[in-house]
Amino acid sequence: MTDYLNGLIELPWWGHVLVALALTHITIASVTIFLHRAQAHRALDLHPVASHFFRFWLWLTTGTVTKQWVGIHRKHHAKCETAEDPHSPQIFGIRKVLFQGAELYRAEAKVQATLDRYGHGTPDDWLERNLYTPHSMRGIQIMLVIDLILFGPIGLTIWAVQMLWIPVTAAGIINGIGHYWGYRNFACEDASTNIVPWGILIGGEELHNNHHAYGSSAKLSNRWYEFDIGWAYIRALQTFGLASVKKVAPKVRWGEIKHFCDADLLHAIITHRYDVLTRYSRTMRKVSAQELEKLREGFRDSLPDMSEVRNWLNRDQKDLKAAEMAKLQSVLSRSEQLRTIYQMRQDLIAVWSRSTASREQLVKQLQDWCQKAESSGIAALSQFSLNLRRYA
Numbered sequence: 001m002t003d004y005l006n007g008l009i010e011l012p013w014w015g016h017v018l019v020a021l022a023l024t025h026i027t028i029a030s031v032t033i034f035l036h037r038a039q040a041h042r043a044l045d046l047h048p049v050a051s052h053f054f055r056f057w058l059w060l061t062t063g064t065v066t067k068q069w070v071g072i073h074r075k076h077h078a079k080c081e082t083a084e085d086p087h088s089p090q091i092f093g094i095r096k097v098l099f100q101g102a103e104l105y106r107a108e109a110k111v112q113a114t115l116d117r118y119g120h121g122t123p124d125d126w127l128e129r130n131l132y133t134p135h136s137m138r139g140i141q142i143m144l145v146i147d148l149i150l151f152g153p154i155g156l157t158i159w160a161v162q163m164l165w166i167p168v169t170a171a172g173i174i175n176g177i178g179h180y181w182g183y184r185n186f187a188c189e190d191a192s193t194n195i196v197p198w199g200i201l202i203g204g205e206e207l208h209n210n211h212h213a214y215g216s217s218a219k220l221s222n223r224w225y226e227f228d229i230g231w232a233y234i235r236a237l238q239t240f241g242l243a244s245v246k247k248v249a250p251k252v253r254w255g256e257i258k259h260f261c262d263a264d265l266l267h268a269i270i271t272h273r274y275d276v277l278t279r280y281s282r283t284m285r286k287v288s289a290q291e292l293e294k295l296r297e298g299f300r301d302s303l304p305d306m307s308e309v310r311n312w313l314n315r316d317q318k319d320l321k322a323a324e325m326a327k328l329q330s331v332l333s334r335s336e337q338l339r340t341i342y343q344m345r346q347d348l349i350a351v352w353s354r355s356t357a358s359r360e361q362l363v364k365q366l367q368d369w370c371q372k373a374e375s376s377g378i379a380a381l382s383q384f385s386l387n388l389r390r391y392a
Helices: 013-040 048-061 066-078 094-109 112-118 126-132 138-151 154-179 208-213 229-239 263-271 273-302 306-313 322-332 336-353 359-374 379-388
Strands: 044-046 243-245
Touching (some): 013 048, 013 229, 044 048, 048 126, 048 138, 066 094, 066 112, 094 112, 263 273, 273 306, 306 322, 306 336, 336 359, 336 379
C-alpha cells in the first residue's frame, strides 16, 4: 500500500528534478515549434502526427487554446510597443509584464475582436471544437492525475512546475525581459532584445530580437555564436519527414561597390533594413561619442544624460516623447555633425518607408542619399555609404 501511494515510478530526488525539466522542456518545444513558428508565423508546416502531438501535449500541460495564443501573439507583432500591444513592458512596465504576464494574456484572450482578426487559420477540427477549446482546463486536470499516479505526492510538485513554466518563461520572461533588457543584433522598430545568445531553456525564444527582425523565419539564431535548440528540433523533425521549413532569415551577402544604385541594390537594402540600421549605429558610434564629449563643457549643469542622448540618436522621431525630442534637439542644435548623422538616419529609413513612391523614385532617393553621405565631410558616414552600396 505504501509503495502504491509513492507512485508507480520510484526515483531519487534528482530523478524527479530531471523528470520535471524534461516534461517542461517538451512543453516549451511545443510552444515554440507548434504555436509560435508553425501556427502564428507559418514559418514551417508540420506533419499532422507532429502537429496533433504538440496540440495534445499543450492541452495537457497548459490548457492553451491555439486560436487565442496565435491571435494574441499576432496582435503583439502588429501593434508592438503601442497602447494596443497586449503585453509590452514599454507600456505596462517591466514589473507588470514580468510578474503578471499571464493575467495580461488571459485578459486579451477574452477580447473576441482580437481572436476574429488575428486568430485565423488555426485548427478548427472536431477535436478542437468539442474538446480542446470548450474543455481547455480538463487537460491539466488529467495531467495532475497522471503525475500523482506515476510519482505519488511529489507528483503534485512536478505538476505545479509544469503549470508555472509557460506563465513564467513565456508570458513573463520573453514578453517582459525580451522587450526590456539584453543585446540587439537588429535595430528593429520595437524594443525587442536577445536575452542570451544560447536559446536552450526556453526553446530558442531567448533570441527575441532576431525573431522580431525576421518574424517568419523558422530559425531564430542569426550570428555564428548563437544557438537555437528549437531549430535543432525542427531539423530533426525534417529528417523524419515530420516538418517542412518554409522560410528562414536571409543572410547578408556582399558584392562589389555599385557606383550607381539600381533596383537590385534597393531590394537588398530593404530586405536587410534592420541589419543596415544596426551597422549604421555601430559605424556612427565613435563619431557620435566624440561629438557628445566635446559638448559636455558647453552644456554645464543643463547637460542631458549622455546615455539617453545616444539612445535617442538611434531611434525614430515618432518613437520619442515630446520632452525627449526637445532635449535631443537642444543637443543637435550645438553640433552640425550630430545633426547630420541623425537626419541622415531618418532619411535612410524613409527609403523603405514611403510605400507610395515608385521603384524608380526610391532608387533615385537611395542614390541621392549615398551622394549626400559621401560628400558630408564625415569620414564614417562616407565609408558607411560605400559599404551600403555593396549589399547584394
